[in-house]
Amino acid sequence: MKKYIIKNQESFKMEDIFDCGQCFRWNKQEDGSYVGVIKDAVIKVEQHNNQIVFSGESDKDFESTINYYFDLNTNYSKYKDKLSNIDQYLFESIKFGEGIRILRQDLWECIISFIISANNNIPRIKKIIERMSIAYGEKIKFNGAEYYKFPTPEALSKASVQDLRNLGLGFRDKRIYNTTKMILEKEVDLEKIEKLENTNLMREELLKLDGVGPKVADCILLFGLKRLDVFPIDVWVRRVMNDLYIHNEDEEKVNKKELQKLAEEKFGDLSGLAQQYLFYWKRETSA
DNA sequence: ACCCAGGGTCGTC
């Protein structure tokens, strides 16, 4: 078992990071810790006082895997100061989710996960991804229990449309099937996308994939490619933006372009981060 | 029991 301990890490609260809706493979344990599978590693996170304890198993270097995934070299205090000064809502939402960090998730996993997220709810999305990993992912043991890595494109391409349907994917089965093939055959080349500088060029490539529309593409850009300036608009964001800034009686009539423009004006190059604070705040406090 | 919404996208008009 590998272990990595850090102290006095700024902007890091397990609940905020794992429950703010950016990731689907972390599960809270009865003792309050979180266990998740990322890339080639299974990791348990515990946090008390000023200390964070990571333990687990990994094929590659444990510390660098964690440093990269949790983006520990990025200082969020600066971001939060900037956003908090915009208005009272941002101030409030950041106070609520002060421990949020945007994770650096694997691009391929992110693509599949957010295709599954279409017209779906988070508990079901998590279950589907778990079943998919058990069926097609590699086993990794930790603490006497068995975990499963997210399947590679090669492994997932072995699944037929019907196999995917049986995992509970519903109408998303064909989308996953087609997208997996497109990525495997490099019709859309993920390595090339990661090297692109221009966000719009990245988005253009992602939109070629079956099941990837504007919202899913923006989530992939934000969570899989760390483009903090993109602003994914879903029902919750539409809701919170309308409640706070637009006050349209019919929330569904709120124009998407109008929202994009508003976000750009207000939040600028930190739109994606602002979205995450607002989304988390709204979702957790309106239930 | 029934209805509805859930981090939308796709095909069709």
Added chain:
DNA sequence: GACGACCCTGGG
């Protein structure tokens, strides 16, 4: 550009 259809599941 609008509009409905779409698998499935949990909660009212």
